[in-house]
Amino acid sequence: MNINTVLTEADCLHSLDTVIAAIDHIAEQIDRRMQTELLRDKPLVCLSVMLGGLIFTGHLLPKLKTPLIIDYIHATRYQGETQGADLKWLKYPSVNLQGETVLIIDDILDEGLTLKSLVDYCEQQGAKQVFTAVLVEKQLPMRRGLPQADFVGLLVPNRYVFGFGMDYHEHLRSAAGIFAVKNQ
Numbered sequence: 001m002n003i004n005t006v007l008t009e010a011d012c013l014h015s016l017d018t019v020i021a022a023i024d025h026i027a028e029q030i031d032r033r034m035q036t037e038l039l040r041d042k043p044l045v046c047l048s049v050m051l052g053g054l055i056f057t058g059h060l061l062p063k064l065k066t067p068l069i070i071d072y073i074h075a076t077r078y079q080g081e082t083q084g085a086d087l088k089w090l091k092y093p094s095v096n097l098q099g100e101t102v103l104i105i106d107d108i109l110d111e112g113l114t115l116k117s118l119v120d121y122c123e124q125q126g127a128k129q130v131f132t133a134v135l136v137e138k139q140l141p142m143r144r145g146l147p148q149a150d151f152v153g154l155l156v157p158n159r160y161v162f163g164f165g166m167d168y169h170e171h172l173r174s175a176a177g178i179f180a181v182k183n184q
């Protein structure tokens, strides 16, 4: 596998400009929704899902006007592969979620099993409400886990995608845009 070949042969699904515009749009939607959901003086607890959610989170949070605190979860189901397996937790959130309004921020909703586990965990920890934001939603006929996220930036077809946080065998997370691997 030559990483440069993967990149040069990939199909660009969404340009960097399109991704940035989609993040602007999600930020507006989140701010609007949180005006009605957040208790006064209570910040939104934002949980970034490592590693894939890192770049999306870094672009999204400075655009939010909603008062917030930042924490992270490290959980992986694919572990550098292109087929998912059981979710492996590497880091639980440090913040106490009891009574909090939580926003889980991830790069992609695919089968939805990762986000379903993370939402369940936050609810078990006593979160008052749990919202989910993803940069991309993969278009599947049905999902085994969470059927949809509350805030979605862009749609992608049912192909293996990378860029803007998403990896191809742990490479290409920093690719500027969203790309689909050739023939996958």
Ligand SMILES: O=P(O)(O)OC[C@H]1O[C@H](OP(=O)(O)OP(=O)(O)O)[C@H](O)[C@@H]1O
Binding pocket: 049, 050, 051, 052, 053, 075, 076, 077, 078, 079, 080, 084, 106, 107, 108, 109, 110, 111, 112, 113, 114, 115, 166, 167
């Ligand atoms: O909807 P699902 O089918 O569960 O897949 C979505 C998850 O897969 C990726 O994580 P991955 O396990 O590859 O770890 P990573 O964040 O380190 O890339 C991605 O970041 C999501 O968290």
Ligand SMILES: Nc1nc2[nH]cnc2c(=O)[nH]1
Binding pocket: 078, 108, 110, 111, 159, 160, 161, 162, 166, 167, 168
């Ligand atoms: N990088 C990447 N991670 C995923 N996790 C679930 N689906 C995908 C995908 O298409 N690409």
